[in-house]
Amino acid sequence: MIRHAEVVIIGGGVTGASIAFHLAGAGVRDVLLLERNFLASGGTGRSVGIVRQLYPTPEASRMVVRSLAVFRSFRDAVGGESGYVDCGVVIGVSAAMRPKLEETVRLQRALGIRAEVLEPGELVSIERRINPENLGAALYEPESGYGDPTAVTIGYADAARRRGVRIEQGVEVVAIRTASDRVTGVETAAGERIDTPVVVNAAGLWSKAVAELVGVALPIIVGRHPVFVVERDAGFGRPHLVYLDLAGGSYARPETGGLTLTGLLTDDETRHPMEPELLGGDVSLDEATDVLARTSRAIPRLADARYRRGWAGAFDITPDWMPILDESPVRGFWIATGMSGHGFKLSPAVGEMMAALMTGTAPPVNPAPFALGRFSAKGPSGTFVASYLVS
Ligand SMILES: Cc1cc2nc3c(=O)[nH]c(=O)nc-3n(C[C@H](O)[C@H](O)[C@H](O)COP(=O)(O)OP(=O)(O)OC[C@H]3O[C@@H](n4cnc5c(N)ncnc54)[C@H](O)[C@@H]3O)c2cc1C
Incomplete structure (x- = not known):
């Protein structure tokens, strides 16, 4: 029997679930x-959810501001729990990074984000x-914090189902059918x-392989990112x-x-590109030792x-550490990937953006910086710091 759908979303992570919810909406x-x-x-x-x-x-x-508003009102806006804790975030930078931090914060503030640059000595009050x-300086964002990526995914999926979306687990797409450079269907592993x-x-992490099913090459590398869990002492x-x-x-x-979750912020992922199928979940004592020394x-x-335990995850990283949210040259084949380690915090806005682009309504934010075409010819490139500070 051949089935039919108006839209098939491949992938039930936080991105796919948010897109499903917003498309149905x-x-x-x-x-x-x-x-x-x-x-x-x-x-x-495997995400840390910061x-x-x-x-x-x-x-x-603007994407993260829109997303934060949703995390903070998730029960009303979507349903379910986001697990959002607005404990505040401090970002410490070196003296060399300080001018860029100040420039970036001016941009943040112009958008209404609460953020304050502190002298290192002033941190004691926070x-x-x-x-x-x-x-060299520290940035304090009192409204930032962390949430629960699995809970947000389940919340979006449940809400999408209430809106009529069908969600099928244990179903792998192994082929994408096309005719005259446009999508006509998919085939599953069950035939x-x-x-x-x-x-x-x-x-x-598997989006590059999925894009190859229609002959589209994505400029994404998969880079390993281990996370470690420590138990704070009773006097902490x-x-x-x-x-x-x-x-x-x-x-x-x-x-x-x-408990405390900890990991590296050193651009280590791009130095460890890998096949997602080989990722596994184990971490080594050597890795833990380096990270825990830095955290200490x-x-x-x-x-x-x-030390309690650790696990390995991975990021799908683009050359500029920003997502790709766009239609591909194969018409009807849309891309929402390359989240580069911030796909949780952007997920509500990514779903909103994709639904707008796909239905031809006004996008909530200018989509140009997320276009696939930005990488053609001599495209931009950077390190993970470029996803924090103006270049
Ligand atoms: C260790 C770690 C820490 C992180 N920390 C943060 C953080 O602090 N803050 C933050 O904002 N982000 C963080 N991230 C990034 C963020 O979690 C991810 O960007 C985001 O969760 C990616 O979601 P996704 O839905 O795009 O991809 P995924 O969650 O990888 O979902 C893709 C899904 O597609 C499915 N799939 C693949 N191929 C097929 C196929 N052929 N057919 C059907 N299904 C298929 C897979 O099984 C998978 O479930 C972290 C990530 C990791 C790994």
């Missing part, structure tokens, strides 16, 4: 989301456990054929806020149960924390 009927494993089983389920608002362009900043040595004029590639006191130490190259975000320099009270 825009009046698109007969949306089918196919997930080869289970919802949030990809990068989403939401900071420091971005180098007005468009990316979070006395952060080590101010080696910092089923589903006719559709529109396919959305929201396959995250109240949880710390989220600290992103761009100067020292690590981050720390609190978790319930007296950033928040010295964490030096006494007990």
Whole structure:
């Protein structure tokens, strides 16, 4: 039997689920989301969920502002829980980075984002456990924090179902049918054929392989990103806020149960490109030692924390560390990928943007910086710092 759908979304991570919700909200009927494993089983389920608002362009900043508003009112706006905790985020930079930070913050403020540049010595009034040595300045975002990527995915998926979207798990797309350079359908690993004029590639780490099914080459590399969990000692006191130490190259975000999640902020991912199928989940003691040494320099009270465990995830990284949100040269084949390690915090706005682009309504934010064509010829390139500060 050949089935039919108006839109097939490939991938049930936070991106695909948000797109499904927003498409149905825009009046698109007969949306089918196919997930080869289970919802949030990809990068989403391994995410740390940090939401900071420091971005180098007005468009990316507007996307995160829109997303933050949704996380904070998730129950009313979508349904379910986002797990959002507005504990505040501090971003530490070196003296060399300070001029760029100040320029970026002017941009942030012009968009209404609450953010304050502090002298290193002033940090004591915000979070006395952060080590101010080696910092040239620190940015404080009181409304930023962290959320729960799996809960947000489930929230969007449930709400999408209520709007009539069909979600099928354990269904892998293995072929995409085309005729005269436009999409006509997909085929699944079970041998089923589903006719559709529109396919959305929201396959995250696997999106490059999915795009290759229609002959589209995406400029994405998959880079490994391990996360480590430590248990704070009993004398630590109240949880710390989220600290992103761009100067020292690590981050720390609190978790319930007296735990802290930590990892590198050093552009390490692009030095470890890999095939997503080979990722696995294990981390090594060597990796943990390097990260925990950096975290202990950033928040010295964490030096006494007990190592509990770790896991490996990966980022789908574009040359400028910004997503691709666009239709491909194959008509009807849309791309929402290359989230470059910030796909959780942007997910509400990504769904909104994709639904607008796909239905031909006014996009909420200028989509030009997210166009696939920006990489043609000698496209922009950068490091992960370029996704924080103006260049
Ligand atoms: C360790 C780690 C820490 C992170 N920390 C943060 C953070 O602090 N803040 C932040 O904003 N972001 C963070 N991110 C990034 C963010 O979590 C991701 O960008 C986001 O979750 C990606 O979601 P996605 O839906 O695009 O992709 P995924 O979650 O990877 O979903 C893609 C889905 O597609 C499915 N799929 C693939 N191929 C097929 C196929 N052929 N047929 C059907 N289904 C298919 C996969 O099974 C998968 O479930 C982090 C990521 C990692 C890994």
